[in-house]
Amino acid sequence: MRDQADTPQFVIVSGLSGAGLSSALKALEDVGFEAIDNLPLPLLAGLIAQGDFLRRHVAVGIDTRTRGFEVPTLISARDELMAQSGVKAALLFLDCGDEVLTRRFTETRRRHPLALDRPVADGIAHERQLLGPLRDAADLTIDTSDLSIHDLRRLVAGHFGEEGRGGLSIFVTSFSFKRGVPREADLVFDVRFLKNPHYDPELRPLTGLDQAVADAVQADPGFEDFEAHLLGLLRPLLPRYRAEGKRYLTIAIGCTGGRHRSVFLAERLGAALNDGEFTPQIAHRDLPK
Numbered sequence: 001m002r003d004q005a006d007t008p009q010f011v012i013v014s015g016l017s018g019a020g021l022s023s024a025l026k027a028l029e030d031v032g033f034e035a036i037d038n039l040p041l042p043l044l045a046g047l048i049a050q051g052d053f054l055r056r057h058v059a060v061g062i063d064t065r066t067r068g069f070e071v072p073t074l075i076s077a078r079d080e081l082m083a084q085s086g087v088k089a090a091l092l093f094l095d096c097g098d099e100v101l102t103r104r105f106t107e108t109r110r111r112h113p114l115a116l117d118r119p120v121a122d123g124i125a126h127e128r129q130l131l132g133p134l135r136d137a138a139d140l141t142i143d144t145s146d147l148s149i150h151d152l153r154r155l156v157a158g159h160f161g162e163e164g165r166g167g168l169s170i171f172v173t174s175f176s177f178k179r180g181v182p183r184e185a186d187l188v189f190d191v192r193f194l195k196n197p198h199y200d201p202e203l204r205p206l207t208g209l210d211q212a213v214a215d216a217v218q219a220d221p222g223f224e225d226f227e228a229h230l231l232g233l234l235r236p237l238l239p240r241y242r243a244e245g246k247r248y249l250t251i252a253i254g255c256t257g258g259r260h261r262s263v264f265l266a267e268r269l270g271a272a273l274n275d276g277e278f279t280p281q282i283a284h285r286d287l288p289k
Contacts, residue, residue: 007088009033010048010081011059011160014074014134015094016127017113018104020144020152021061024094027153028059031161037061041068044077048084059160064127065113071134078137090247092156093131093138095183097145098124140248143183146285158281159248168242170273170280171250174208174266176258179286185252189230189265195220197260207287208263217264227265231272238278251280258286 011033013024025035039047039060047060062074074091081089096104098121105112105120114130115123135141140159144152159169175182177192197203197216206213217223234251241249253269255262263284270282 008055009057009160010087010089011057011092012074012078012081012090013059013061013092013094014063014131014138015092016096016101016124016131017063017065018101018110019094019096020147020149021063021094023149023152024092024142024156025059025061027156028057028160030153031057031157033057033059033160035059035061038063038066041066041070041073041077044074048077048081064130071131074134075137078139090139090160091134091137093135093141095135095141095143095145097143098128100145141184145183146179151283151285154281154283158283168238168246168278169248170238170278171248171283172266172270172273172280173250173252173283173285174258174262174287175252175254176262176286177254177256179258181254182250182252182285185250187234187249188252188254191226191253191255191261191265194223194226194255194261196256198257203260206260208260208265208267208284209287213260214264214268217261227268230269234269234273238273258284263287 011028013021013028015021022037025037029035034056036059039062041062044060044062062069078089078091081087101124102120112120112123112127114126142152142155147155155171158171173182177190181188194217197206197213200216203213203216208214208217238249251269253262253265266282266284270280273280
């Protein structure tokens with residue numbers, strides 16, 4: 001039997017215009033996928049029918065620019081792929097906030113494909129409504145509002161690269177509550193109850209990646225019990241998530257500024273869950289690049 005990590009993957013990448021489809025496809029290419037952008041939807045069925053083609057990792061980009069684009073047809077294609085033995089199929093949907101999309105179109109001076117002679121905001125609203133059912137049907141949704149191109153590529157590579165091909169892909173990310181909870185988060189933990197290193201002048205310029213901050217966070221009287229309870233909750237959950245077919249799990253750890261406590265806890269949690277059975281990817285959304 002083929003090892004699950006070696007099973008060919010077929011990823012359909014779609015989402016809102018301007019949300020980063022091209023960057024996601026490039027990231028998939030970088031981890032060994034054969035990527036095809038803007039594949040006409042009528043050709044997708046023929047591609048699926050080519051047995052030889054499905055023996056490799058394939059990613060296709062299909063969005064509202066695509067000839068013959070229809071949401072029900074795209075969902076059916078994904079379902080047909082999932083029904084085939086020996087192929088691991090997924091629908092990746094790229095989302096983004098309206099204000100960010102508007103800014104991206106304005107900065108690049110591009111016209112929205114659904115609003116060639118109207119304001120960009122009209123095209124975004126129309127497309128969001130049109131793609132609502134596709135977002136609901138997606139296996140993985142990534143909101144790119146707060147992600148740089150580098151962050152998006154790293155996130156996609158983590159989910160679909162070698163380390164993400166063994167079943168349940170786990171992402172642990174720190175974040176700042178001031179900038180909002182990551183929209184892709186499945187589990188969110190608030191660590192603002194821990195003493196804030198920000199108020200120590202010597203620790204303020206440092207981050208949770210520095211040993212001095214790590215020592216300060218661990219010295220909090222509530223830290224040890226919290227960590228034990230957190231791991232006690234998560235360790236039994238991960239095999240159960242995998243057993244019921246869940247393929248992507250994002251754990252978000254938040255503090256006020258996303259710089260000290262959450263960064264240390266994300267690193268600590270990722271290391272603790274990296275037990276040979278799972279290999280979490282760690283990211284820090286709001287840490288200065």
